[in-house]
Amino acid sequence: MQRHLLVAAVLATFSLLVSGQNNYPDFFYKLSLQWPPAVCATSQCRTPIPGTFTIHGLWPQFVKDDRPVPPYNPTTNKCNDVKPTAPDQILVSLQPIRDKLNKLWPSLLMKNTNEDFWRLEWERHGMCSDYLDDPGSYFTTALNLATTNNPLKGLVPRQDLYKASEISEAINTKLGKYPEISCGKVSNTLQLNEIRLCFERAKPPSVLRDCPKRYSNGCSNGNDQVKFPPLTSRV
Secondary structure: OHHHHHHHHHHHHHHHHHOOOOOOOOEEEEEEEEOHHHHOOOOOEOOOOOOOOEEEEEEEEEOOOOOEOOOOEOOOEOOOOOOOOOHHHOHHHHHHHHHHHHHHOOOOEOOOOHHHHHHHHHHHOHHHOOOOOOHHHHHHHHHHHHHHOOHHHOOOOOOOOEEHHHHHHHHHHHHOOOOEEEEEEEOOEEEEEEEEEEEOOOOOOOOEEOOOOOEEEOOOOOOOEEEOOOOOOOO
C-alpha cells in the first residue's frame, strides 16, 4: 500500500511540473530575426525603418523534419491538455513589456499594427509552445534571446555582396552554432531577409543548436551571393 501511495505521489508531482507545457515531445525553438532594410525593399513599411534586427517570431519546430508545429486547434490540433490563452486576450499580459516589444518586435509592415503582429505570432506559434497559457513569458523569452544573440555584433551591412557561407560562418564563429540564412530577391539580387537561430527545447530555451537547414527561401547554398544592405540602401 505504501509503495502504491509513493508512486501516486510521484506521478502527481510530475503532473504538476509538466502542467501547462506542450505535449509534443520532439520540437526545438527557432528565433527568427528579420533585417528591416531588406524586408522593406519589397514591402510598404512604416518609417523610420529600424537599423537593427527585429524579431519576426519564436517558433516551435519539429526535430524530425524542421516543420513548424501547427497552430492550435481544439478539433484538429489539440496540442496540449491545457486551454491556451486566446489571441485577443494577450495584450494585458504584454503590458509590462510593451515598450520593449515596440522596439524589438515591431510590425514593419504598414498594413499591420504591432498588436496585430503579436496576436498573429501568438496564434500561429505561441499557443502550441511550452508557454501556451503564459503569453507574457513567451514574448519575454523571445526578447531575451534576441537581446543576447544579436547577429549585428558579428556582421556589418555593406554595399558589396557576401557569400551566404560568409554570413553563416561569421555567426557560427560568434555564437558557436550555425544559423539558418533566409533570403529574398530584389531586382535579381538576393538579399539577407532573416537570420534564424535555433535553440534546444527548454523553458526558457537558452542552449543554441545548429539549425537543420543552413539556407532557405531564396538562398539555396553557401555559394549564393547575398546583399546585406545598409539602412539607406535601395537595390
